[in-house]
Structures are given as C-alpha cells and as structure tokens.
Amino acid sequence: VPSTPSLDLPVPTPVSPQPIITPPDKKPFQPATIAQTPPQQTATLPEPTSAALLLEQSDESPPEKTWRDSLPENIWRGDFWFNKIGLGLLLLALAFLFNYAIDQGWIGPAVRVAFGLILGTALLGIGYRTAQKRPNFGQALQGGGIVAYYITGFAAFRLYSLVSFPVAFGFMLLVTVLAFTLSLRQQEAMFSLIGGFGGLATPFFLNTGQSNYVGLILYICLICGSLVLIYFFKGWRVLLWLANVSGWIILTGVMLFAGLDYSKSITTENATLQGGILFGLLFFWGMPVLRQLEFARRPDRLPPVQFGIFDSYLARTRLAVKEVPRLTMSINPLIALVLTQTLWWISETSQGLIALGAALLFALVAVGISIKPDHDKLWYVHGFTAVLLFTIALVQLLDGNWLFLALALEAMALHVGTRYLKYISLEVVAHLLSLAVTIMLFDRLLIRFHPEQWTPIFNLSSLLDLLIIGLWFALVYFLQTKKNSRLQPIYWLIAHITLILWWQRELEPYNVPGLVTAIFGLLAIFFHWDSRRQAHEWQRWVPHLLSLVVTIMLFDQLWFGRSETAVFNLLALFNLIIIGLLFASSYLFKDQGQMQVRLFYRLVCHAALLNWFWREFDQLSGQGIVTLVWGIYALILLAISLKYESYQLRLVALGTLFLLVGKLFLVDLATVETIWRILLFAGFGGLFLFLSYYYRSWLHLPEHAS
Numbered sequence: 001v002p003s004t005p006s007l008d009l010p011v012p013t014p015v016s017p018q019p020i021i022t023p024p025d026k027k028p029f030q031p032a033t034i035a036q037t038p039p040q041q042t043a044t045l046p047e048p049t050s051a052a053l054l055l056e057q058s059d060e061s062p063p064e065k066t067w068r069d070s071l072p073e074n075i076w077r078g079d080f081w082f083n084k085i086g087l088g089l090l091l092l093a094l095a096f097l098f099n100y101a102i103d104q105g106w107i108g109p110a111v112r113v114a115f116g117l118i119l120g121t122a123l124l125g126i127g128y129r130t131a132q133k134r135p136n137f138g139q140a141l142q143g144g145g146i147v148a149y150y151i152t153g154f155a156a157f158r159l160y161s162l163v164s165f166p167v168a169f170g171f172m173l174l175v176t177v178l179a180f181t182l183s184l185r186q187q188e189a190m191f192s193l194i195g196g197f198g199g200l201a202t203p204f205f206l207n208t209g210q211s212n213y214v215g216l217i218l219y220i221c222l223i224c225g226s227l228v229l230i231y232f233f234k235g236w237r238v239l240l241w242l243a244n245v246s247g248w249i250i251l252t253g254v255m256l257f258a259g260l261d262y263s264k265s266i267t268t269e270n271a272t273l274q275g276g277i278l279f280g281l282l283f284f285w286g287m288p289v290l291r292q293l294e295f296a297r298r299p300d301r302l303p304p305v306q307f308g309i310f311d312s313y314l315a316r317t318r319l320a321v322k323e324v325p326r327l328t329m330s331i332n333p334l335i336a337l338v339l340t341q342t343l344w345w346i347s348e349t350s351q352g353l354i355a356l357g358a359a360l361l362f363a364l365v366a367v368g369i370s371i372k373p374d375h376d377k378l379w380y381v382h383g384f385t386a387v388l389l390f391t392i393a394l395v396q397l398l399d400g401n402w403l404f405l406a407l408a409l410e411a412m413a414l415h416v417g418t419r420y421l422k423y424i425s426l427e428v429v430a431h432l433l434s435l436a437v438t439i440m441l442f443d444r445l446l447i448r449f450h451p452e453q454w455t456p457i458f459n460l461s462s463l464l465d466l467l468i469i470g471l472w473f474a475l476v477y478f479l480q481t482k483k484n485s486r487l488q489p490i491y492w493l494i495a496h497i498t499l500i501l502w503w504q505r506e507l508e509p510y511n512v513p514g515l516v517t518a519i520f521g522l523l524a525i526f527f528h529w530d531s532r533r534q535a536h537e538w539q540r541w542v543p544h545l546l547s548l549v550v551t552i553m554l555f556d557q558l559w560f561g562r563s564e565t566a567v568f569n570l571l572a573l574f575n576l577i578i579i580g581l582l583f584a585s586s587y588l589f590k591d592q593g594q595m596q597v598r599l600f601y602r603l604v605c606h607a608a609l610l611n612w613f614w615r616e617f618d619q620l621s622g623q624g625i626v627t628l629v630w631g632i633y634a635l636i637l638l639a640i641s642l643k644y645e646s647y648q649l650r651l652v653a654l655g656t657l658f659l660l661v662g663k664l665f666l667v668d669l670a671t672v673e674t675i676w677r678i679l680l681f682a683g684f685g686g687l688f689l690f691l692s693y694y695y696r697s698w699l700h701l702p703e704h705a706s
Contacts, residue, residue, distance in 0.1 A: 109160035116152030120145045131186060142182060143194055149175040150198045154205045165208055172202045180226060189236040189308030192227065196239060199223040200246050213258050213269050217276040220250050228283045232291050236308030237325065244284050244328055248335050251276050255343060264345045274343060281336040288325050292378055293369075324377045326425075330385045333358060337389065352396030359389035380423060387414070387429065401464050404444075408437045408468045415475055419482065431487060434475070438494055441468055445501040448508070456506045469498050480535075489536055496527055500546065513561060514574025517553040521581035524550055528588045544597075547585065551604055554578050558611045566619035572612070579608045599648065606652060609633070610659075623668055624676035630660050631684060638691075642698050660684065 107115070127141025150172060157168035179195025182188070200223055203216050227243040230236065255261055255273055263270045295302045305322075337358055341351045366382035369375050387410075394406050414430035444465055456462065472495040479488035503519045527543035534540070554575060563569040586601035610630065617626045637653035640646070661684070668680060696702075 109162055113152055113156045113160065113162055116148055116155065120148035120152060123148060128182075139186075139188055139190060143190060146175060146179050146182075146191070146194050146198070149178075150202075150205075157206055165206060168206055169202065172198065172206070176202070176223070180230065183230065184234070187234075189234070189238060189306075192230050192236065192239055193242065193309065196223065196227050196242050196246075199226075200250070211258070213254050213260075214272045217251070217254060217272050220247060221276055221279045224280070225283050228287045232287050233302065235291075235303045235305040237305055238308035240284070240288065240325065240328060244332065247280050247284065248339075251280065252339065255339065261342050262345045263343060270343060274340065277336050277339050277343070281332060285329055285332040285336075288329060289365075289378070292324055293372070293375075296372075296374060324381060326377070326381045329381045330388070333362065333385055334388060334392075337392070348396050352393045355389050355393035355396060359386045359393055362386040362389060380421065384423075384425060384429070391433065401461060404437070404440055404468070405464060407433060407440075408471055411437055412471055412475060415478060434491070437468065438472075438498075441465065441498055442501075445498060445505055448505065456509050462502075462506055465498075465502055469495060469502060472498065480533075489534065489539055492530075492534060492539065493542065496523075496530070496543075499523065512574075513563075513571040514557055514578070515570075517550060517557065518574045518577050518581070520546065520553065521550045521578045521585075525581060525585045525588070528585055532588065547582065547601070550578065550582065551608075554582075554608055555611065558608065558615050561615075563619075567616045572616050575608075575612055579605050579612065582608070603652070606656075610656070622672065622676075623663075624672045624680060627660060627663055627668055627672075627680055627684075630656065630663070631687065634660060635687075657688075 123141045123145030125145075127138040127143075127145060129138075131138030131142065153168050153172040153175065156162045156171075157165065163171075176195045176199035179191045179198065183191035183195065200220065203219060224243040224247040227239045231240045231243075251273065258269060260270045260273055291302065295304075305325075337355060341354065362382050363386040366379045366386060369379040369382060391407075391410065394403060394410070398406055411430060411433040414426060414433060418427050418430060444461070454461075472491060476488060476492045476495055479485040479491060482488075500520065500523055503523065504516055507516050507519060524543060524546045527546055531540045531543050557571060557575055561571050561575075563571045566572075582601060583605040586598045586605075589595070589598040589601070610633075613629045613633065614626050617629050634653050634656035637649060637656065641650035641653055664680060664684065668677060672680065
C-alpha cells in the first residue's frame, strides 16, 4: 500500500469472509490484510490522489494559451539552438580560415576540395556516433556533413574544374543516396529532405550548357520517384510535397525553355517529356492512392502519415496531417492534363476528348474504390476530380447555347449533390460554376438584337435563357430547404434581376409604348409576393426598388409620352394597366407594420390616375372636361368611403375636391372658355353646398356636435 496519512482504523473483529466492495468510481487495488489469523474483515483504503487527478477535479480552468504555445516547443530548449548556432559559427570560422589561407597562398584548389571532404566526413562521423545519445546534436552534424559534401562537389567541378562532369555528377548522386540511406536507417525525414533538395539542384549546379533535356527529365523522375517511394514506406508527407512541386516546376520549365510546347511532330525530347508527365501522374497521384488502400487493408505494415518535420508542434497545435492527401490527388491529374494539352499541337476537340477520357477513368476509379468499405474520402476525391475533368471537357467540346446549358445543368447537379455529400469543396465548386453561368447569363441578357435577326421570345437563345432563369429559381427553392445556406438570398436576387432583364431585352424590339413598364409592374407584384416567403428582412424591401422604377417610368410616360388620339390609344391603356398593377401590389402588404407602405402605394396610384385624367382628357376637350372628370372621380371616392366607412379614403376624396377648387382658380380661370367657366363654377359651387347640407347626416353625426 502506498504511503498515506495515518488513519485511525477500528480494531478488526473476527467475522465470516465478505467480498471486498470498492466504490464504483475507484479502481480496485490489493487490500491491506491486517493479520494472517482466522478470516477477518478487510479494510479498504481509498486510492491516493495524484497531483494530476487533483488538477482535473479542481474547479480552476486550465491556463490560457499564450503566443509561446503557437510556436514549436523545441525552440524554447537550449540544446535546440546550441548545436545549430555552434555548427553555423564553426562553418563561418572555417570559411574565414579558407579565405585567409587562399589570400596568403597557403593552399591550392586540390587541398581546398580535400579539406571539404574531410570536413564533411568528420561531421558525418561525429554526428553518427553521437546521434543515439544526443539526437538533435547528431542530426545537425550529419546534415551539415551532407551539405558540406554537396558544396565540395560543386566547388570541385564548377569553381576549380578539378574533376569531370561524370565524376562530379556521380559524386553528388552518391551524396543523395547517402542522405536517403541515413534517413531510412535513423527514421529522420530531414535527411531525405536535404537529399531531395540537393539531388534536384545537382543538374543546375553542374550545368554545362549542353541542353541535355532527355537526361534531365530522366534524372528528375529518378529523384522524385525516390522521394515518393520513401513517402510510401515511411509516410512523410513533406517528401511528397517536395516531389510534387519541384517535379512539375522542372518539367514545365523544360517544356518552355526547350521550346517543346505545341509540338507538331514526335521527337525524342517531347516523347521523353510526355513520359515524364505520365510518370509524374502515376507516382504523384497513384502512389498515395496505393498507400492509402494498403494502409487500410494492413495498417500494421505501414506507419501512419506524418508531415515529417515539426510533427510534435503540429500535433500540439492540432494541425495534424490528414490521412488522405486530397489536394495532391485532385490537382496532379489537372496539371498532367494541362501539360499534355500544351505539349502537342492538337485541335480543341481532341483536347476535349482527352479530358473526357480522363474524367471517365477517374469516375471508374471512384466507383471501384466506393465498393471497398471505409474509403468515403478516397472515392470522393476521385469523383471530385472526375467532375473537374468533365467540366474542362465540356468547355473544350461544346460552345454557344449547348455549353451554356451543359454548365448550368452541371451546376444544378452539383448543388443537389451537396445535400447528400457534406463536403465543403463540392459546395465551393458548385458555387463557382454557378457564378460562371451567371456571368454568361448577364452577358447574354445585355446584348440587344433586332427583330430582323430573329423573332423575340420565340427563338432558341431566348428560350434557353428563360430556362436557365427558371433553373435559378428552382435552385433558390432548393437552397431555401437547406439549413445555413448563406448564399440563397444572393441567388434569389440574381434570379429576379435576370428575369427583369430578359423581359426588357425581349420586349424592347417591339417598340410598343408602355409595354415594358407594364411587364415590369407585373414582375414587381411577383417580386413582392416571392419576397414574403424569404427569411431575411432586407429581401422584403428590395422589390420596392423595382416598384420605384415602375413609378418613375409611369410618370415619365404620363408627362412626356406622345399619342395621336386621346384616351383610346395603347399608351393610355398600358398606363392605366400599370396604375392598376401598382394598386394591386398594395394588397400584398397585410402586416400591421406595412400599413403605411400600403397607404403610400395607393396615394401614388391616386396621383398617377389624376395625371392620367389630365393627360388624356386635356387632349380630348381641354381643361374643362378634366375638371369635370376629377369631380366625378372625387365623388366616387367619397361615396365608397362613406359606404365602407373608410376614414383614409374619405380624406383622399375631400383632398381631391379641394385640389379641384385650386385647379378652378389657378388653371381653369385662365384657360377655359367663358361658358365652361360659368358652368364649372356654378356646378361645383352647388355641389359643395349639397355636400355641406348632407355631409353630417351621411356620417350619422348630430347637427350641433363638435
């Protein structure tokens, strides 16, 4: 029993054997027997509380993370910096000594190279011997030794010309092999990283200007393939990234600097480059896939994936490397496709067929992987890649209306797929493709055409545009059923704007006055009705902008429109229809907080109708008939307000009558003929007397009430 504070235990008495009972939240441990006499009751002592348990059970919250916690923990250890600073100072001292010795003429080029070899060997030997007891120190020395070898090989060939190119190249290749070997023996990715950088830089350090592109491609494939193989067996993701980035950059540079792009004939160089592209595709994409499948089948044969460097820091900051390298698996086929299509001079149709074949291949791979259990992420990556390749194939194979339709349908299919596949990348691609289709749609809607080219509305392009707009409305409804869809209001706004632009483009060629404004008024009603089903408050106010546009267009037509006949003309008919549509839209505002908006809409309609009377009847018989019509209209409003006991409508009717009186004095007195003037003043004077006599009785008010 561990040492515990003294306990005052009762003296045990002989009893029958009883089972040992421990509390459910304590782990059982070996009890302390009091004596080896007849069976006695066993005292169960509480388990000693550790400091960690006390910390867990305390109510104090854990300490907050500081900026020090976001950095690798090794940098706060002295030995992490001692070996690196010491090695750096030592190399600088040797460099100063070398420079001084060269200035004094003490040593020649051969001695300098020999000294570099001795230094590299000494660092390697000391580092290898001390690596077991002092890992950080030993690894730093061994890395310095490898770097010293690379510098020595470069100086022997490039600076001093002491050795030939094959000797220098072979030596630096052996150094790369040495770095890979040390990495595998000591389980350290840093040596492979140094060897990878040194091996990839070797052809450029030893460049002779002979432009041996075939040899360069084969050598780069050898180094990158070695890095990928080490990643396969050790799981160091940093090596896969190094091979990917450097391999594709070098192959692209070879194609550009060697002038191999858009080759019309097959040569040794472009054939080798095509082989290098296929090699990169198979290794950079294929090997990670094979490793993932093998690791899932036999996890004991391969170590789990790690980044290779700073793994403890990544684990501490929860930035662990994902098991499936999604980015490399998806982007490598695209890079290989682009380089292949750039390498050869082929038609766009042939390029599209190549992309379509690649999409079919990756779709088959995705289907094959989906059959295996526990590979959801892996098959999704290949399916996602197939979608990207298929999109490229569509762009290269189709054009015009068919491309527009195909991309829109693909975007809809991707949005539907996001309901069943909860991957952010799929949603991003779906929204990006929808953005591309939207830009194409706006570009098509802003193009004006004449009826001589094709019939408005009833042509393939117009009907296709209307179909895409309908798909966008369906997409709005689909996104509305999904939770947390932040872009749904944007699609909703785009759908309505494109519908407005479509009608404007189709109806303008007919050149019918007021037709476009009437359609806009009808769309405003639909806009208001649809906004009531949306979740955001601002969506209910956006349709008012369209109503404002309709109102401005209406008054512009009322004030500046031209027609040959009065009342009985298309412009007058459409203006009357627009006023009716605006008035009908006011019935959509039923909420208590929208009563003021409803009143404003109806006042606008009232003002527009008065203007309509002025415009049409002034052309018919002058201002006298306008005043008469205003009076009849005001009396109708007053009668309706009295029948339905509408206080607001009664005020509007009375205001119209008082406005009529102002018109009599300001307009009719100067413009109307004498006989009309007499009749109007007499008639409306009698009307006002008649109203004053019966007005209170119509309102059921006593004669002397206040």
